[in-house]
Structures are given as C-alpha cells and as structure tokens.
Amino acid sequence: MTNSKFFRWQLKEWFPLFGLVLLPLLRIVPQCFQMPFTNTITAEALTFIVFLFSFLEASILPLMIFTYRWSKKSADTFLQLPCNEGEIKKTRTLILLLIVLSHYLLLTIITDIAIIVSSFSEKSAVYQSINVGYLFLSNFIFLVMTFAQFSVTYFFCYRGNNLIQSIVYLVVGSLLLSSIISGTLGYIAIFSGNHIVPASIGTTSSYTYFSPAVLYYSITVMIYKIDGVNWGNPQLISLFYFILTIIVGLAASIYTYLSKEPSGDTAGLQEPRSTFDKILIHATYFFSAGVFLSQSAEKVIHVISLAFVAALYYTLLVFVHHTIHFSKRTYITFASLVLFSMVIAFTR
Amino acid sequence: MLEINSLSKSFADVKAVSSLTLNIKPGINGLVGENGAGKSTLLRIISGVIRADEGDVKIDEYPCESKEAKAKVFFLPDDPYAPRRYNIKQVVDFYSNFYDIDIHKFNDILSRLELPDNKRVTDFSKGMKRQLFLALAMSIKCDYLLLDEAFDGIDPVTLDLIKQELIRLTEDENKTIVIASHNIESLTQLADHFILLYKGKLSTQEEISDIGNDLVKYQILTKHTLTEQSLISCGIDVVSLKKVGSLYNIVALNDEEIEHKLVDLYQPSLLEKIPLDQDEIVTMEMLLARKKELGHDK
Numbered sequence A: 001m002t003n004s005k006f007f008r009w010q011l012k013e014w015f016p017l018f019g020l021v022l023l024p025l026l027r028i029v030p031q032c033f034q035m036p037f038t039n040t041i042t043a044e045a046l047t048f049i050v051f052l053f054s055f056l057e058a059s060i061l062p063l064m065i066f067t068y069r070w071s072k073k074s075a076d077t078f079l080q081l082p083c084n085e086g087e088i089k090k091t092r093t094l095i096l097l098l099i100v101l102s103h104y105l106l107l108t109i110i111t112d113i114a115i116i117v118s119s120f121s122e123k124s125a126v127y128q129s130i131n132v133g134y135l136f137l138s139n140f141i142f143l144v145m146t147f148a149q150f151s152v153t154y155f156f157c158y159r160g161n162n163l164i165q166s167i168v169y170l171v172v173g174s175l176l177l178s179s180i181i182s183g184t185l186g187y188i189a190i191f192s193g194n195h196i197v198p199a200s201i202g203t204t205s206s207y208t209y210f211s212p213a214v215l216y217y218s219i220t221v222m223i224y225k226i227d228g229v230n231w232g233n234p235q236l237i238s239l240f241y242f243i244l245t246i247i248v249g250l251a252a253s254i255y256t257y258l259s260k261e262p263s264g265d266t267a268g269l270q271e272p273r274s275t276f277d278k279i280l281i282h283a284t285y286f287f288s289a290g291v292f293l294s295q296s297a298e299k300v301i302h303v304i305s306l307a308f309v310a311a312l313y314y315t316l317l318v319f320v321h322h323t324i325h326f327s328k329r330t331y332i333t334f335a336s337l338v339l340f341s342m343v344i345a346f347t348r
Numbered sequence B: 001m002l003e004i005n006s007l008s009k010s011f012a013d014v015k016a017v018s019s020l021t022l023n024i025k026p027g028i029n030g031l032v033g034e035n036g037a038g039k040s041t042l043l044r045i046i047s048g049v050i051r052a053d054e055g056d057v058k059i060d061e062y063p064c065e066s067k068e069a070k071a072k073v074f075f076l077p078d079d080p081y082a083p084r085r086y087n088i089k090q091v092v093d094f095y096s097n098f099y100d101i102d103i104h105k106f107n108d109i110l111s112r113l114e115l116p117d118n119k120r121v122t123d124f125s126k127g128m129k130r131q132l133f134l135a136l137a138m139s140i141k142c143d144y145l146l147l148d149e150a151f152d153g154i155d156p157v158t159l160d161l162i163k164q165e166l167i168r169l170t171e172d173e174n175k176t177i178v179i180a181s182h183n184i185e186s187l188t189q190l191a192d193h194f195i196l197l198y199k200g201k202l203s204t205q206e207e208i209s210d211i212g213n214d215l216v217k218y219q220i221l222t223k224h225t226l227t228e229q230s231l232i233s234c235g236i237d238v239v240s241l242k243k244v245g246s247l248y249n250i251v252a253l254n255d256e257e258i259e260h261k262l263v264d265l266y267q268p269s270l271l272e273k274i275p276l277d278q279d280e281i282v283t284m285e286m287l288l289a290r291k292k293e294l295g296h297d298k
Helices: A004-033 A040-069 A072-079 A087-120 A132-159 A163-192 A196-204 A212-228 A233-258 A275-294 A299-321 A328-347 B039-046 B088-096 B103-113 B126-139 B156-172 B184-190 B228-233 B258-266 B278-297
Strands: B002-011 B014-024 B027-033 B054-059 B073-076 B144-148 B176-180 B193-198 B201-207 B215-221 B238-244 B247-253 B270-274
Touching: A004 A040, A004 A087, A040 A072, A040 A087, A040 A132, A040 A163, A087 A132, A087 A233, A132 A163, A132 A233, A132 A275, A163 A233, A163 A275, A163 A299, A275 A299, A275 A328, A299 A328, B002 B039, B014 B039, B014 B054, B014 B193, B014 B201, B027 B039, B027 B156, B027 B184, B027 B278, B039 B054, B039 B073, B039 B144, B039 B176, B073 B126, B088 B103, B088 B126, B103 B126, B103 B156, B126 B144, B126 B156, B156 B176, B156 B184, B184 B278, B193 B278, B201 B278, B215 B258, B215 B278, B228 B238, B238 B278, B247 B278, B258 B270
Parallel strands: B027 B176, B027 B193, B073 B144, B144 B176
Antiparallel strands: B002 B014, B002 B054, B193 B201, B215 B247, B215 B270, B238 B247
16 A cells, blocks of 8 residues: 555654644643642643644644645656555655544543543542543544544645645635535524524634534533433534534545546646636635625625625635736636625625 | 657647657667757656656556556656755665665765765755766666756766766666757767657657768858858758858758759859768757758648
C-alpha cells in the first residue's frame, strides 16, 4: 500500500510534529495535578480542550500532505521517485492522520486517567457523578469528529495546486458544507415543527462545517440523555448530525485517498485544474446567499450582507485564479449569481 | 530500450509534444530544439512526472509511470529541488531511500568539485547546485539518465570534468543518457546521437557522424547583393545567409548544381566551399526545421 522507505523517510521528516502535543500538555498536566476536580464542568472542559486541540490540528495539518505539489520544482522531484501511483499522497496522509489521532489518544488517555482517578476520591465533588461509559463514549465521538474534520480538510486541500488555492478551497468548501447542512437542518425543522433547530443554524454557518462548540453542546446533550431514552428533537438532531459527519468524513477521505495523483503539470498551476474546482466558489456563494436569504431580516440588512459576501466572493476568485482578469464565463457566472441574489433580496 | 510511441501532450491550447515516435539509443543523446520545442516536457513525461494526453513511453517494456520503469530512470530537472534546510549529506540521504547510490563515486566526484559540506543546498549558487545534482545523478545506479539544461551555469573546468564522467558512464556502465541543452558546443563534444525537436515534433534523429551531411557552406565575394529571396528564386535551398564584412556566408541544402548557379548568377571573385563546424551544423539543422515547418504551414 505504501512505500516503506518513503514512509520511514517521511516519518523522520515530520517527527518534530509529534512535539506539538507538548503545547496542550503544558495546559492539561497542571490541571491534572489540581485534582480532585471541583465539579463536573472542569472535567468536561478538560475533555473539550483536548478535542479542540485535535480539531484545530485536523483543520490545519492536512495542508502539509500536498506541499510537494505546490511547486513545479518539488513535483519534479517527488513524482519521479520510484513509487506506485498515488503512494506519496497515501503515505503522507497516513502519517499525518497518525500524528493527529495519536495526539488525541495520548491527551485523552492522560485526561481520562485524571478524571477517573479523581472520581474515585471521596473528597472530589465529581465523586460517582462521572460515568466512565459516557466518558469513553464521548472520547469515541470526538475521535470520530476529529477524523471527519481531518477528512474534509484533506478533501479540500487536495483541490488546490498551490498554498493559496488550498487555503481558499478549504475556507469556501467548509462554508459550502455548513450552508448545505444548515439548509438541510432548516428543512428538517420546518417538517418536524422543531423550534430549537433554527436557533442553531446561525452557529453552524460558521467558518467550519464541524463547528466544535455546536458539536460539543449537541453531543454532550445526546450522551447525557441517552439512557433516559429521551429522544426529543435535540437528541435526534445531534444523532442526525453525528451520522452525517461520519458519512461526509468517510466519503471525503475515501474519495481523496483513492483519487489518482494529478499529473505533475498541474503542480503550482495558478488556474483551477478541474470543473469541480472552478464551480466550487460559485456554488459556495449560491448556497451561502441562500442561507442568508432564508433568515428573517430587514431588506436593507440582506442587501448589505449580500454585497459584503459578493465582495468576498470576488476576492476569493482573484486568489484562486491569481489574476483580476477572469475568463468571460467566470465573469458571466459571477455577475449572474450576484444579480440573481440581489433581485431575490429586493423582491422578497 | 526507451521507446516513445505517438506521444502527444498539450498545455491549454499549446501542443508541447505532437505525435512523437522515437527510439532513444544507448549512449549519449543530445536533445536539441528551440525554446518551447518540447524538450523538457518530453523528459518530464519519460520520467513519469507528467502524464501524456496520447501515446505511451516504454522503458525496457515497462510503462514509464510504473514503479519498475521509474527505478531505471533518474531525471535531473532544469531547476533541481532540495528541502530548505538540507545540506549535501541530507540530500544524498533523501535520494538513497529510493535509489542505489554509489557513495564512493559520489564522494570522489564531490571531492573534485569543492562544494561546501555544511552549507544549506538552497543557499548554493545555481552552478553549485547543478554540480551537486549532476554528481548525484552520475552516482545513482540506474540505466537511464535524463538531464535537462544540464550544463547551465557551470564553469569550464567543472564542465570538462563532468563531460569526462558522462562519457565514462556510457562506456563503462552502458548507460543511456539524454541531455537537453542549448549549449550546442558541449553537446557536440559529447553526444553520439542527436534528436532535434521542433514544435513538439521530431525533426531529425541522427548519428553525430551523419548530422549535417545534407548541408553545405560557401563563402562568396561578389559585387552583387545577395538576398535569401534571390537565392531561392534561382533554385538554391538556402538555410542561412550572413554577410561578414564584404563576404557572404551561405549555408544551403546540398545540391550538385549549387556552385554553377552561384557562378552564373553572381560572377563571384571568390567562391569557396568551407566545412561547417559541429555546433554550427546543429544550429543550421534547427533553422532548417523551422524553415521546413514554415514552408509546410504555407
């Protein structure tokens, strides 16, 4: 599956990344020494810090997988190496995934031990209030979330031919996903008569698809209510959200992992390399504008918001194409979408 | 055996390589052509870096993108890459993960190049970087060496050393070397065969001894004014016409009647057939390829 020599070399190259785990350890270890915990919130906060750190890692590190494709020079070197098709990408993916997940597991083991030991102490306020089963379940769910975030970042970074494109695709891709998910949740809310869901839509339309705060809130609600079999809407939505996360994460990682290595002539290229990449920014504007317009607000607010998003849309196009002179087709698409959304904003 | 069959590759609307069929012969092959002729693209396809749109390349029966084929080839691009913080030893360590390197030979070549051991390779001058990577390329145990713009920025003393080593590689180790370069003088001293590309197509592939057999050069002194058009109109297939002082130098396609035609038309006070030197031959062949293409387009 991977070239063992390349694996060893790459692992050695990226070994210093393992040291990243020291950063949260510096924050967590003093917490552990302050046991017993004063309350359950401290325990939850500790678990969340670990998740947040891994989540951030999973949102940034996949960029490194494709650095060898960001210039013609390095692509010439790496793509000529005697490896099988796609081996370089696969090897780098596995190593970075290993780094992210091992960090999460290492930190989780440390915090879990601290929490469990504390829960056995009669002096602790969390004595008997920590359910080890739930703790492990939340660990597992956060592990899956970390993997899903890694996969989605991996998928969007793969689209870029250079650093700027990769970052732009990562941002617009996350926005697009969150818009689609918000839209889907909105429809569920309409059909189920749920009034909680619309309130969470604004939060899910944040920078990332798997917004950690929303996830933490919804999953905590879900796992603490699970044995009460209180399958009200918040839990149902959390479950739906979790299943969707698994599906999107798996689909993104499997697709990207198995995709053919793009030809070296696209390395460092200023133009997007496929039709999908070309329409990604347009689609993001379309769906983001849809989410804006679906929310009740003053007409003026809608128009100002859309003008701001359209300016951002134009800026992202400049970054991706690396020029202000677009093709006629790009200009027409841009103008049509902005005009269409403005007309809707004025007329609704 | 390195076989190229009906190979085509385009970048946007530009055809970089067009229906190219070619067998690369053992020994040193000089790959020449104008800028944009498709030399680098061809080398990048052979080494498996980029994929062709049509056709295929087989290296000892293996498709060029296969691991087996890649293990037989080492491609040195025009601007070789080294990770930012790497020194010479680290660069060699990197390549030794993938290729069998003759370290004794590498150290031997390196000792004659006087490159700094501790300095980062990215801080090397262009010539120094090229020297290092040429030393590495010549020490890698592979059957095919593809060198793009191999002699750029190298001083004459080092260049001489590298040329000797390249010749030794083909004689002792039976390697097939393809060198794409605009340094015609160095290529003519080294190459056993010449491959001339023009706009991605094969214009000429000849042994060094055969190249230029179809060309002839005359030195002519006359009171008349010579123009390419006047020479063409009297049936001389002129490739190049230059005036040096009061003398005209004409390079044309060989024709038994050429001398008679020149005498009849221009009554020269001096008409002398002079030999073309090797690098002049290659330049003239490139010019001829362009003229043929222009004639073909018309």
